[in-house]
Amino acid sequence: MNEMMDILGSAGLWAAVLRIATPLIFGTLGALLCERAGVLNLGIEGIMTFGAMAGWLAVYQGCDLWTGLLVAAICGGIFGALHAGLTVTLGLSQHVSGLGVTLFAASLSYYLFRLMVPVAGTPPTVTPFAPVHIPVLSDLPFLGAALFNQTAPTWLAIGLAIALAWVLFRTPLGLAIRMTGENPQAADAQGLNPTALRYGAVIAGSALMAVGGAFLTLSAFNSFFPTMVQGRGWICIALVVFASWRPGRALLGALLFAFFDAFQLRLQTVLTGDLPYQIFLMIPYILSIVALAVMARRARVPQALMKPYRRGERI
Amino acid sequence: MTPILEIEHVSKSFGTTRANDDISLTLAQGEIIALLGENGAGKTTLMSILSGHYTPDSGIIRVAGAVLPPGRPRMAIRAGIGMVYQHFSLAPNLTVLENVMTGTESLWSPRSNTAAGRAKLLALSRKFGLAVDPDARLGDLSVGEQQRVEILKALYNDVRILVLDEPTAVLTNIEAEHLFATLKGMARQGLSLIFISHKLPEVMATADRILVLRGGRLVAERRAAETSRAELAELMVGRAVTRPVRDAATPGAVVLELTDVTLREAGVNRLKSVGLHLREGEVLGIIGVSGNGQKPLAALLGGTARRSGGEVRLFGQPIGNLTVTDAIAAGIGRIPEDRNHEGVVGEMAIWENVVLERIGDYSRHGFVDRQAGMADAERIMAEFDVRGGGAARPIRLLSGGNVQKLILGRNLSRRPRILIAAQPARGLDEGAVAAVHERILAARRAGTAVLLISEDLDEVMALSDRIQAIVGGRLSPPVAAEGADARRLGLMMAGDWMEAEDAS
Numbered sequence: 001m002n003e004m005m006d007i008l009g010s011a012g013l014w015a016a017v018l019r020i021a022t023p024l025i026f027g028t029l030g031a032l033l034c035e036r037a038g039v040l041n042l043g044i045e046g047i048m049t050f051g052a053m054a055g056w057l058a059v060y061q062g063c064d065l066w067t068g069l070l071v072a073a074i075c076g077g078i079f080g081a082l083h084a085g086l087t088v089t090l091g092l093s094q095h096v097s098g099l100g101v102t103l104f105a106a107s108l109s110y111y112l113f114r115l116m117v118p119v120a121g122t123p124p125t126v127t128p129f130a131p132v133h134i135p136v137l138s139d140l141p142f143l144g145a146a147l148f149n150q151t152a153p154t155w156l157a158i159g160l161a162i163a164l165a166w167v168l169f170r171t172p173l174g175l176a177i178r179m180t181g182e183n184p185q186a187a188d189a190q191g192l193n194p195t196a197l198r199y200g201a202v203i204a205g206s207a208l209m210a211v212g213g214a215f216l217t218l219s220a221f222n223s224f225f226p227t228m229v230q231g232r233g234w235i236c237i238a239l240v241v242f243a244s245w246r247p248g249r250a251l252l253g254a255l256l257f258a259f260f261d262a263f264q265l266r267l268q269t270v271l272t273g274d275l276p277y278q279i280f281l282m283i284p285y286i287l288s289i290v291a292l293a294v295m296a297r298r299a300r301v302p303q304a305l306m307k308p309y310r311r312g313e314r315i
Numbered sequence: 316m317t318p319i320l321e322i323e324h325v326s327k328s329f330g331t332t333r334a335n336d337d338i339s340l341t342l343a344q345g346e347i348i349a350l351l352g353e354n355g356a357g358k359t360t361l362m363s364i365l366s367g368h369y370t371p372d373s374g375i376i377r378v379a380g381a382v383l384p385p386g387r388p389r390m391a392i393r394a395g396i397g398m399v400y401q402h403f404s405l406a407p408n409l410t411v412l413e414n415v416m417t418g419t420e421s422l423w424s425p426r427s428n429t430a431a432g433r434a435k436l437l438a439l440s441r442k443f444g445l446a447v448d449p450d451a452r453l454g455d456l457s458v459g460e461q462q463r464v465e466i467l468k469a470l471y472n473d474v475r476i477l478v479l480d481e482p483t484a485v486l487t488n489i490e491a492e493h494l495f496a497t498l499k500g501m502a503r504q505g506l507s508l509i510f511i512s513h514k515l516p517e518v519m520a521t522a523d524r525i526l527v528l529r530g531g532r533l534v535a536e537r538r539a540a541e542t543s544r545a546e547l548a549e550l551m552v553g554r555a556v557t558r559p560v561r562d563a564a565t566p567g568a569v570v571l572e573l574t575d576v577t578l579r580e581a582g583v584n585r586l587k588s589v590g591l592h593l594r595e596g597e598v599l600g601i602i603g604v605s606g607n608g609q610k611p612l613a614a615l616l617g618g619t620a621r622r623s624g625g626e627v628r629l630f631g632q633p634i635g636n637l638t639v640t641d642a643i644a645a646g647i648g649r650i651p652e653d654r655n656h657e658g659v660v661g662e663m664a665i666w667e668n669v670v671l672e673r674i675g676d677y678s679r680h681g682f683v684d685r686q687a688g689m690a691d692a693e694r695i696m697a698e699f700d701v702r703g704g705g706a707a708r709p710i711r712l713l714s715g716g717n718v719q720k721l722i723l724g725r726n727l728s729r730r731p732r733i734l735i736a737a738q739p740a741r742g743l744d745e746g747a748v749a750a751v752h753e754r755i756l757a758a759r760r761a762g763t764a765v766l767l768i769s770e771d772l773d774e775v776m777a778l779s780d781r782i783q784a785i786v787g788g789r790l791s792p793p794v795a796a797e798g799a800d801a802r803r804l805g806l807m808m809a810g811d812w813m814e815a816e817d818a819s
Contacts, residue, residue, distance in 0.1 A: 175413055183405065189388065300408045
């Protein structure tokens with residue numbers, strides 16, 4: 001019990017929570033935006049992998065770190081356009097298309113990586129984002145180290161959650177996107193263009209996913225390896241449901257999951273010997289299933305999610 | 316004065332079908348016209364052309380003298396054309412205000428001006444007597460309230476011409492009457508209305524002029540004051556139609572008896588100590604405004620709901636909880652209220668929908684006997700006059716009337732001992748209503764016990780031997796059809812049945 005209190009009292013834990021949460025926040029916001037417009041984007045896992053690779057490669061080739069993030073976002077947008085083309089224009093199954101995009105993007109990123117970077121014993125590295133020093137706040141005892149010692153993309157992620165909440169719930173564009181996800185016929189009847197709105201949301205959402213991936217190679221670590229996304233994309237898909245499709249709750253959900261993850265990592269080092277370490281690895285996933293089961297029962301799913309829209313066709 | 320709307324020589328074909336054939340009409344300001352026609356007559360196609368969702372093959376539309384560019388929904392809205400669709404284009408998860416404001420502001424504005432939107436909505440709601448709560452979640456509203464929102468949404472876009480597609484299809488009688496009063500008020504305030512329907516009484520009562528469409532052509536135009544229901548029915552169908560009448564019969568033994576049955580669902584008592592009995596060869600009508608327990612009653616007898624208390628006797632034997640399998644095995648035929656969701660599986664073929672509930676009878680060595688299924692389906696389609704293509708087509712391509720005839724055929728071809736018919740003629744056109752009624756009376760003659768659940772007074776009075784009203788989950792004692800008139804049934808539907816004597 002004492003060990004657990006020690007873990008909770010360490011600034012390192014809370015710093016890690018924010019760090020682990022950042023790619024999840026980007027990914028969850030991206031998936032949320034797609035789903036609000038009515039498109040499930042299971043391409044997320046592959047898009048995050050590609051973003052991790054593309055962002056890293058750009059920086060490795062000499063671009064600065066922000067350009068790296070931008071390159072990742074553009075690449076994500078391209079995969080988003082592919083997914084939208086398959087699911088919106090052609091009206092194909094969003095599950096199948098999304099999984100296809102994931103496999104394609106993940107394989108392509110490894111292929112391009114191998115093409116551009118020669119095989120080496122230790123993977124090449126770049127200089128990642130450094131923590132931003134915020135006057136006063138970063139110097140606070142405990143809190144400074146725990147909360148205000150993060151890299152710029154983490155603050156960007158948190159800012160984006162607020163911005164996306166504003167766009168979705170306070171602007172005419174956000175209402176149009178939500179209407180498209182609820183009832184594209186109604187959007188069409190009001191003179192909006194559901195197809196364009198869905199393309200826009202999926203492209204922008206996929207760009208966010210890719211930035212989440214790039215955070216892994218440009219901030220959390222400094223090199224790329226193909227399996228590094230490790231199912232984070234799938235966690236994001238679950239977090240969207242957990243969040244009931246609301247950006248604010250998505251932020252909370254990502255932080256909660258990151259807390260479980262950071263906590264179990266530290267628990268492993270304390271409680272050695274008694275239990276196989278895989279048990280600890282399971283903890284965040286088990287807790288997210290429990291949280292999902294509790295939260296998702298009350299969730300209001302966008303009514304047109306996964307339903308292709310073709311004008312003039314009865315549904 | 317220039318008419319507010321002129322439609323000139325509009326034609327539109329889909330493949331080889333001419334959905335609209337050289338249609339011309341005019342609409343004056345403050346006028347209400349009705350487009351009357353059976354399902355498939357081309358009414359909805361014409362309105363989709365007007366709203367810009369279809370592009371006509373030829374012909375032009377003028378609004379207040381200016382030509383409306385074809386196939387541009389945004390331009391139609393801007394010209395002041397507002398649509399109220401039969402299947403509302405609303406989002407249940409959004410609020411009333413959000414539904415109304417969608418698409419009304421510039422998409423790139425950084426902030427939605429909800430205060431102005433709310434003020435405008437409330438002003439319209441006061442002006443036209445359409446009360447709504449702007450912050451209510453749409454899905455929490457009743458169907459009648461949702462329609463008000465749909466109308467307000469059109470008004471919010473500053474409409475000059477309001478088009479209502481089958482506005483009463485989903486409403487209860489009381490809601491419908493309220494709607495007509497509202498529409499007449501709107502016309503007095505200068506709005507022009509087009510009102511699409513196949514229901515004669517409401518067309519006669521509401522419209523100034525009536526235009527009859529048949530087979531895509533405008534076949535007649537009458538002033539409401541100068542025509543009759545019989546004439547309109549004949550113009551609409553193209554031949555004289557009469558609804559069948561019930562002839563005298565002597566009912567047989569009691570086949571179904573409910574005593575003191577209650578049904579509790581999600582903490583609410585949906586049925587409260589309900590009692591009824593049903594005899595061979597009779598129709599027992601259950602009249603009532605939708606949402607008073609009709610659904611749980613039909614579900615209970617069809618095997619999809621369980622009672623919480625009381626006794627049910629089937630053919631004289633007390634039974635436990637009825638499952639769907641039991642109901643089918645016992646010969647209980649079911650015509651569900653929501654035919655598209657509960658009655659058929661839209662993506663499956665017609666023949667598959669016919670055999671699905673008795674798939675065991677159509678199986679050989681674990682395989683489905685497609686030939687037998689197809690043959691039976693085709694036989695039923697021929698016998699029950701189901702039109703719309705071969706038995707292998709997906710059933711969603713059939714019109715509502717044909718789906719209903721197929722469901723009837725699927726049930727009646729097996730000579731059920733009991734038939735639970737929930738709202739069997741809802742939303743059907745005049746020809747199909749007559750066909751459905753004829754089949755129900757034929758089943759009665761053949762000795763089937765029919766439980767007719769309906770909110771249509773005319774239907775219940777025409778078909779039933781005895782009538783019970785359902786109000787708030789309670790059933791009134793039965794009255795004999797001979798002693799029932801609209802006034803008395805109206806009182807019973809309002810829960811006032813003290814004066815009703817027992818006609819069991």
